Amino acid sequence: MIPALNDLRVVELARLMLHEAHDEARLARVRDEVRDEAVQRNPIIVAPLPEDHRGVRHFVLDGAHRVRALAELDCTFALVQLVGLPESAGSWAHLLPWAGLEEALRSVQGVEVLAEKPDSACLVEARFHGGRRLYVRAENGGLVQEVRALRALQDVYPRGAVVRRVEPGAAVEPARGEALLLYRRFAPAEFATVVERGEVLPAGITRFVVEERVLNVRYPLRLLAGGDPERRNAELREFVERSCKKGRIRRYAEPVVLFE
Secondary structure (H helix, E strand, O other): OOHHHHHEEEEEHHHEEOOEOOOHHHHHHHHHHHHHHOEEOOOEEEEEEEEEOOEEEEEEEEOHHHHHHHHHOOOOEEEEEEOOOOOOOEEOEEEEEOOOHHHHHHOOOOEEEEOOOOOOOEEEEEEEOOOOEEEEEEOOOOHHHHHHHHHHHHHOOOOOOOOEEEOOOOOOOOOOOEEEEEEOOOOHHHHHHHHHOOOOEOOOOEEOOOOOOOOOOOEEHHHHOOOOHHHHHHHHHHHHHHHHHOOOOOOOOOOOOOOO
16 A cells, blocks of 8 residues: 555544634635535645643644634544654745735834845745845744734735745746745744744745645545544545555656646
């Protein structure tokens, strides 16, 4: 069997820890897709944390909107893929149409907008058509203050704008009226501190590389509605075995381009 398939589990939603906020429009779209298809298409990527008085918990690396969508659809469980907690995390850049970006950035309380990159504590680098750049830093230092400043920055995104996630190293040149925002990276240890202090990062800025990600499982929602966890995981193993026998599962070694 493909090794990554052994990492699939059914776990209680209550044991999943989220480190980032959600986008209302994206959540509505994900929730409607899950409800209409009656399946969880892709597993949530999680890293197990040490057991405490609450039992085994799982840190959500990717899939915050799926977690919230399943909760709103009254599911008890979620399909997850277990991975090790990475030593480092990446970040997404956001490309969006925004002619009034500079004015919006300067309107945010608690941040400085600079023409030159600061030596430290740079939260965002904003790139514009023609090569012009601006840099944003928090006026007050500290992890919590930086996280709150980042959420405030994302709050001034134009309502209804389509935000395209881009690899920070990708050769993307903003067109006229567009801006490319490159966010600062966070270490996994910082995520834990953020959660412990009751904060969350803005939606869609963290990125984790998963060596062998399982996609398009299409696991039936009825098997996530409730019941005994052991029985639910036994059903998952049966589902995977049937899928293997039917030739539904393929492993690709080459890069894949995914439409979302």
